[in-house]
Amino acid sequence: MIEFAYSLKNDAKRAFDEIKSKAENLDFKPNLAIVYLTESLQKDAKVFKFDFNTLCIPVEGFITPEGVWTRGCLCMFADIDYSLNVFRGNVNEVVEQLRNAEKGKFNLLVYPLFYVESRYAFLGKYLRLKITSDLEKASKIYEDLIYPMNTMLRPFRDELKEAVSLNLFPIKFGIGKPQIYVNGERVGRGAVHLFFDREFAVDYTDFLPERQNDIEQTKEILKKEFQFIEEVEVKKSRLAISNIGELSIREYLRKHRIKMRENLEKDIEEEEFLGATPYGLLFFSRETGGVAGLGLMDYDLKFYPSLFELTPFDNKAIFFGERLGEGVSKIASELSERKFNFVFFDQNLMLMFEDRIVNLFRQRKTHGIITSYPSYTGDMEKRTMSEVEKRIAMNTFLSTVTINF
Numbered sequence: 001m002i003e004f005a006y007s008l009k010n011d012a013k014r015a016f017d018e019i020k021s022k023a024e025n026l027d028f029k030p031n032l033a034i035v036y037l038t039e040s041l042q043k044d045a046k047v048f049k050f051d052f053n054t055l056c057i058p059v060e061g062f063i064t065p066e067g068v069w070t071r072g073c074l075c076m077f078a079d080i081d082y083s084l085n086v087f088r089g090n091v092n093e094v095v096e097q098l099r100n101a102e103k104g105k106f107n108l109l110v111y112p113l114f115y116v117e118s119r120y121a122f123l124g125k126y127l128r129l130k131i132t133s134d135l136e137k138a139s140k141i142y143e144d145l146i147y148p149m150n151t152m153l154r155p156f157r158d159e160l161k162e163a164v165s166l167n168l169f170p171i172k173f174g175i176g177k178p179q180i181y182v183n184g185e186r187v188g189r190g191a192v193h194l195f196f197d198r199e200f201a202v203d204y205t206d207f208l209p210e211r212q213n214d215i216e217q218t219k220e221i222l223k224k225e226f227q228f229i230e231e232v233e234v235k236k237s238r239l240a241i242s243n244i245g246e247l248s249i250r251e252y253l254r255k256h257r258i259k260m261r262e263n264l265e266k267d268i269e270e271e272e273f274l275g276a277t278p279y280g281l282l283f284f285s286r287e288t289g290g291v292a293g294l295g296l297m298d299y300d301l302k303f304y305p306s307l308f309e310l311t312p313f314d315n316k317a318i319f320f321g322e323r324l325g326e327g328v329s330k331i332a333s334e335l336s337e338r339k340f341n342f343v344f345f346d347q348n349l350m351l352m353f354e355d356r357i358v359n360l361f362r363q364r365k366t367h368g369i370i371t372s373y374p375s376y377t378g379d380m381e382k383r384t385m386s387e388v389e390k391r392i393a394m395n396t397f398l399s400t401v402t403i404n405f
Contacts, residue, residue: 001027001028001078001079001080002076002077002078002080002405003026003027003028003030003076003077003078004064004074004075004076004077004367005018005019005022005023005074005075005077006019006062006064006069006072006073006074006075007019007072007073008069008071008072009072010040010041010071010072012041012044012045012047012048013044013047015041015072015073016047016048019035019073019075020050022075023050023075023077026077028079029079030050030052030077030078030079031052031053031078031079031080031082032052032053032054032055032077032078032079032080032082032084033048033050033052033053033054033055033075033076033077033078034055034057034075034076034078034194035048035054035055035056035057035073035074035075035076036056036057036058036059036062036073036074036075036076036369037056037057037058037059037073038058038059038060038061038062038069038070038071038072038073039058039060039070039170039172040071040072041072041073042058042177042178042179045058045179045181046181046184046185046186047184048073048181048184049183049184053084053182053183054181054182054183054184055084055110055180055181055182055192055194056180056181056182057110057166057168057180057369057371058168058170058177058178058179058180059074059369059370059371060170060171060347060350060370060371060372061347061350061369061370062074062367062368062369062370063343063345063361063366063367063368063369063370064367065365065366065367067358067361067362068357068358068361068362068370070370074367074369076342076367080196080198081196081197081198082104082194082195082196082197083102083104083194083195084182084192084193084194085101085192085193085194086182086187086190086191086192086193087101087190087191087193088187088188088189088190088191089190090143090144091143091146091147091148091151091152092143094111094147094152094190094191095151095152095154095155098152098155098156098191098193099155099158101155101193102195103155103156103159103161103163103195104161104195104196104197104198105161105162105195105196105197105198105199106162106163106164106195106196106198106199106200106202107156107161107162107163107164107193107194107195107196108163108164108165108166108193108194108195108196109152109153109156109163109164109165109166109191109192109193109194110165110166110168110180110191110192110194111147111152111165111166111167111168111180111190111191111192112147112168112169112177112178112179112180112189113146113147113149113167113168113169113307113372113373114145114146114169114173114305114307115145115147115178115188115189116145116175116176117175117176117188117189118175118176119175122175125141125144125145128141129141129301129302129303130302132302132303133302135235135236135237135240135242135303136237136238138237138240138242138302138303139237139238139239139240139303142239142240142303142305142306143238143239145305146239146305146306146307147167147191148239148306148307148308148309149165149167149307149308149373149375149394150292150308150309150312150375150388150389150392150394151308151309152165152167152191153165153375153376153377153392153394154389154392156377157377157389157390157391157392160391161377162199162202162377162378162379163376163377163378164202164204164344164374164375164376164401164403165374165375165376165394166344166371166372166374167307167372167373167374167375167394168180168371168372169307169372169373170372171347171351171372180192200403200404200405201339201340201403201404202376202378202401202402202403202404203338203340203381203401203402204374204375204376204378204380204384204393204399204400204401205334205384205399205400205401205402206384206385206386206393206395206398206399206400207330207331207334207349207398207400208222208225208385208386208398209221209225209385210382210383210384210385211288211289211290211291211383211384211385211387212289212383213289214289215284215289215314218284218289218291218385219284219318222282222291222318222385226282226318226320226321227320227321228318228320229256229318229319229320229321230318230319231316231317231318231319232244232245232252232281232316232317232318232319233245233315233316234281234283234315234316234317235315236306236310236313236315237310238309238310238311239305239306239309239310240303240304240305240306241281241294241303241304241305241306241310242302242303242304244281244319248301248302249296249298249299249301249304250298250299250300250301252319253279253296253298254298256319258279258298277295277296277297278321279295279296279319279320279321280293280294280295280296280319280320280396280397281293281294281296281317281318281319281320282317282318282319282320283310283313283314283317284313284314284316284317285312285313285314285388285389286312286313286314287312287388287389287390288387288388288389288390290384290385290386290387290388290393291385291386291388292308292313292386292388292394292395292396293320293395293396293397294306294307294308294396295396295397307373307396308388308394308396312388312389313388327353327356328353328356328357328360331349331353331357331360331400332360334400335360335364335402338402339404340366340402340403340404341366341367341403341404341405342366342367342368342402342403342404342405343366343367343368343369343400343401343402343403344368344369344371344374344400344401344402344403345357345368345369345370345371345374345400346370346371346372346373346374346395346397346398346399346400347370347371347372348372348397348398349398349400350370373394373395373396373399374399374400374401375392375393375394375395375399376392376393376394376401377391377392377393378391379391380393386399
């Protein structure tokens with residue numbers, strides 16, 4: 001059984017007491033709580049600890065039948081067969097642990113997409129990136145900071161298991177954020193794998209038209225969905241980019257008169273780094289012809305990080321400006337076709353259409369969270385545009401997952 005409770009209180013102790021009181025009045029005894037905490041409660045996440053397994057996940061907001069909220073918390077209580085594991089290490093170590101782990105009929109993977117534990121660790125990595133002149137070495141440095149979205153889903157894809165991954169990358173990024181807690185203990189840089197021995201009805205959508213057999217045909221379709229600015233050649237390795245054409249990322253953006261952020265060290269230390277941008281590179285998968293977008297900031301970086309492994313993608317990319325063809329009507333149409341009672345909703349869509357999205361969910365009467373880059377592996381009903389590897393769909397814009405528990 002599954003039930004939801006929420007609190008709009010900004011004090012962690014009072015919020016926990018409220019949802020605990022609601023738990024005591026359930027018609028069943030839960031054995032699992034997943035607590036989705038908005039920013040105001042995240043620093044005190046250790047308070048949220050029941051006498052059964054409690055997973056705390058930071059989110060930008062949550063959805064209830066009564067509204068959409070950016071304060072307080074949403075809690076899912078369940079009495080269900082499941083297993084919860086925490087895996088730590090660099091990306092290769094965690095992926096190997098995931099390969100060896102038992103997997104359920106439905107799997108949820110939760111981890112910080114980009115994570116720096118301390119200012120000391122950040123400055124050490126930043127200095128190494130500044131002094132190296134080798135693209136492959138830069139990519140190795142980023143392996144200690146990034147869990148790439150497509151790489152993390154491969155262990156599930158290879159066993160034909162269905163999985164949703166929450167690639168946590170908050171709008172306000174900072175040292176030691178995002179922070180996941182299990183039973184009141186910080187996870188730090190690690191991945192939480194939660195699997196259920198039950199099948200749920202899961203749908204993934206990126207709100208884009210289906211891709212075509214030919215990449216050039218796909219590009220023509222996408223020109224109607226995005227502001228296509230220029231086709232470019234990108235010098236890249238697994239997790240790093242050095243140049244767009246002959247220019248650095250900053251030089252290229254300045255060429256197009258785009259200026260957003262100035263000082264990376266200052267922004268991260270003051271937690272003013274914004275994890276969202278309207279400009280990026282659109283990469284095309286050699287395997288499927290699908291696409292993935294990488295957002296760009298004009299920080300003075302010799303090697304720019306990628307949040308997904310770039311190996312499967314062509315060196316030619318499109319520099320684009322983000323928009324969504326048909327706007328909210330497209331979102332409403334897609335959601336109306338699905339039967340669900342929980343949604344992982346992309347935070348970028350909230351930034352684009354906040355008031356109209358709020359009204360849309362008021363009509364829908366469902367529960368859910370507003371989070372970053374929800375990704376999916378499983379059966380695809382159509383030629384999903386963001387299926388960038390066989391059975392792996394991931395996107396850094398516009399992706400949403402619905403579940404019917």
